[in-house]
Amino acid sequence: xxxxxxxxxxxxxxxxxxxxxxxxxxxxxxxxxxxxxxxxxxxxxxxxxxxxxxxxxxxxxxxxxxxxxxxxxxxxxxxxxxxxxxxxxxxxxxxxxxxxxxxxxxxxxxxxxxxxxxxxxxxxxxxxxxxxxxxxxxxxxxxxxxxxxxxxxxxxxxxxxxxxxxxxxxxxxxxxxxxxxxxxxxxxxxxxxxxxxxxxxxxxxxxxxxxxxxxxxxxxxxxxxxxxxxxxxxxxxxxxxxxxxxxxxxxxxxxxxxxxxxxxxxxxxxxxxxxxxxxxxxxxxxxxxxxxxxxxxxxxxxxxxxxxxxxxxxxxxxxxxxxxxxxxxxxxxxxxxxxxxxxxxxxxxxxxxxxxxxxxxxxxxxxxxxxxxxxxxxxxxxxxxxxxxxxxxxxxxxxxxxx
Numbered sequence: 315x316x317x318x319x320x321x322x323x324x325x326x327x328x329x330x331x332x333x334x335x336x337x338x339x340x341x342x343x344x345x346x347x348x349x350x351x352x353x354x355x356x357x358x359x360x361x362x363x364x365x366x367x368x369x370x371x372x373x374x375x376x377x378x379x380x381x382x383x384x385x386x387x388x389x390x391x392x393x394x395x396x397x398x399x400x401x402x403x404x405x406x407x408x409x410x411x412x413x414x415x416x417x418x419x420x421x422x423x424x425x426x427x428x429x430x431x432x433x434x435x436x437x438x439x440x441x442x443x444x445x446x447x448x449x450x451x452x453x454x455x456x457x458x459x460x461x462x463x464x465x466x467x468x469x470x471x472x473x474x475x476x477x478x479x480x481x482x483x484x485x486x487x488x489x490x491x492x493x494x495x496x497x498x499x500x501x502x503x504x505x506x507x508x509x510x511x512x513x514x515x516x517x518x519x520x521x522x523x524x525x526x527x528x529x530x531x532x533x534x535x536x537x538x539x540x541x542x543x544x545x546x547x548x549x550x551x552x553x554x555x556x557x558x559x560x561x562x563x564x565x566x567x568x569x570x571x572x573x574x575x576x577x578x579x580x581x582x583x584x585x586x587x588x589x590x591x592x593x594x595x596x597x598x599x600x601x602x603x604x605x606x607x608x609x610x611x612x613x614x615x616x617x618x619x620x621x622x623x624x625x626x627x628x629x630x631x632x633x634x635x636x637x638x639x640x641x642x643x644x645x646x647x648x649x650x651x652x653x654x655x656x657x658x659x660x661x662x663x664x665x666x667x668x669x670x671x672x673x674x675x676x677x678x679x680x681x682x683x684x685x686x687x688x689x690x691x692x693x694x695x696x697x698x699x700x701x702x703x704x705x706x707x708x709x710x711x712x713x714x715x716x717x
Contacts, residue, residue, distance in 0.1 A: 327396050327620065335618040340398075343612035344625025347400055347603040349503055352633060355405045357506075357652040358412050358468070360641060364649075365415035366422045368593075371531050374637040376593030378528030381634030383585035383597040385627045391581050392623025397570045398607040400626050401582060402600035406552045409464050409660065410545065411595055417691060419544060426535035428545035429595055433586035435550050436558075436596070440580030445558070455677035456684050456707045457555035458670040460548065463688025463703055465664040472657025475650035482512035483654045490658045505658050509651040528637030530592045548701055553596050556667070558582070561599025568608040569616045680710035 327335070356377075363373040380403045388401035414420050420428070439445045476483045489508040493501025562575055578599060585597040606612070607622035633640060671681040684707030692699045 327393060332621070332624075336621050337613050337618060340612045340619060340621040341625045343607050343609075343619075343622040344400075344627075345629050347600070347606040347622070347626050348629040348633070351402055351600065351603045355403070355408055356640065357647075357655040358405070358408050361649070361652050362408065362412035362415040363641075365412070365418075366425075368422065370638070370641060371529065372533070372593060373641045374526075374528045375531035376595075377637040377641055378530060378634045379589040379592035379594035380597070381630045381637065383589040383594055385631040385634065387581045387585035387597060388630070389624055389627030391578060392620050392627065394577075395573045396617075396620045397565065397573050398568075398604075398612060398619040398621075398623040398626075399565070399573070399578065400600040400604045400607045400623055401585070401597055402557070402603065403594070404549070404553045404557050404596040404598050405660070406464055406556045407549045407596045409468055410549060410552060413464065413467065413691060414545060420541055421536070423533060423536035424538050424541040425545060426533055426590055426593070427537040428541040428549060429590035430535050430587065431537070431542055431546040432550045432553065432596055433583050433590055435546075435583075436553070436598075437580055437583030437587060439554075440576050440578070440583050443576050445554075445575060445579045453677060453680075453708070453711060454555075455671050455674055455681040456704060456711070457551065458667040459672075459681035459684035459707060460552065460555075460688055460704060462664055462667040462671055463685040463699075464548075464552065465660045465667070466685070466689045467691065468653075468660050469657045469664050472654040472661075475654045475657075479513075479648055479650035479654075481516050482509045482648065482651050485509065485512045486651065486654050486658065490661075502655070502658060506655055509655060510647060513648055513651055526638040528634055532591055533593065535591055543701060548704065549596060551704070553598050557596075557598040557601050560601035561604055564601065564604040564608055565599075568605070568619075570608065676714070677711060680707040680714070683707050683710060 359376065359380075360373065363376060368376070384401045384403065388399055391397075391399040391401070411425060414425070472483075472487075476487070486505040486509040490501050490505040493504045497504065558579060562578070565571070565573055582596075582598045586594065589597065600607075607626055608619060612619040612622040668685070671685060672678050674681075684703040686703075687706055688699050688703035690699055692702065
């Protein structure tokens with residue numbers, strides 16, 4: 315039963331409520347959600363930082379800023395609305411940033427400027443209440459095709475990495491496939507452990523660099539038309555369609571329909587705005603891992619699941635505090651293993667978005683063109699492939715609609 319009848323919107327917990335509502339299952343659910351989310355994309359972040367030429371301190375700042383934004387916004391919103399509101403970074407957005415880093419299309423300060431623009435749009439959408447009106451205007455087929463096109467090259471990269479490091483990457487593939495059958499939720503973390511263990515066994519692990527507690531490093535954002543069009547625009551669309559909208563849907567499906575949407579979007583926008591100059595890309599509602607904290611696994615009673623949101627916030631904070639060690643450990647792993655981890659972590663999301671994009675026969679051709687152009691990585695007139703994919707797919711849909 316949804317908690318609507320027992321928990322009015324104005325109900326907020328007190329410190330006395332925390333020990334009463336706390337449970338081992340809720341704390342573990344928050345921990346599992348953090349482990350799954352972090353293991354799924356930390357390799358992507360470290361790879362992008364390497365392509366940007368960032369120092370270990372800047373990379374650790376990126377991680378710390380992300381996890382601070384996620385922890386503070388998620389913890390505050392969970393407490394404010396007595397609901398398991400889990401925040402996350404935008405994995406599709408990170409994949410887009412990583413593709414631009416690999417292509418060398420934008421400098422790092424320009425990327426931060428695009429982050430600020432996206433955060434400003436998110437904050438404005440939350441404050442104005444225009445979130446639902448805007449997302450309803452984005453064709454679902456094109457949004458899913460855009461996401462699939464951004465993620466597909468990384469999935470292919472997992473298999474391209476096999477000849478470069480056959481033992482660790484081959485072991486990761488086997489563990490991942492077995493995990494999808496017998497322990498689906500832990501398939502990616504298990505693949506990470508397998509890759510790290512086999513890399514150690516064959517002597518492929520490099521020296522640990524960095525280390526220590528995470529520190530924030532300021533980089534002044536640079537604003538450019540190229541950054542706005544190439545990154546800020548597709549990043550905003552990806553975050554709205556693939557993160558914010560599904561995140562709201564998870565809360566609704568788990569019985570928290572009484573939680574207002576606009577403050578959630580505003581909170582994520584403000585968190586992104588404040589953390590962007592320190593390297594953090596977009597903070598948003600969690601989509602995939604949100605169900606772990608908001609579902610029955612956290613607690614049979616929906617009114618007590620809000621503790622899972624606080625638990626996730628705490629463990630994200632711990633990851634941020636020790637960001638130097640986290641980055642150093644991941645950076646010591648061979649690049650092919652990191653590439654394989656990123657690709658395997660995105661298999662499920664890519665498959666889901668691909669299925670959704672091509673499901674409707676009316677928009678199938680437009681969606682396929684969006685997917686292929688986006689996945690091609692082509693840059694024309696200084697504009698990246700994600701924008702051209704949307705333009706071409708949108709034009710096809712418009713022409714079909716006119717006819």
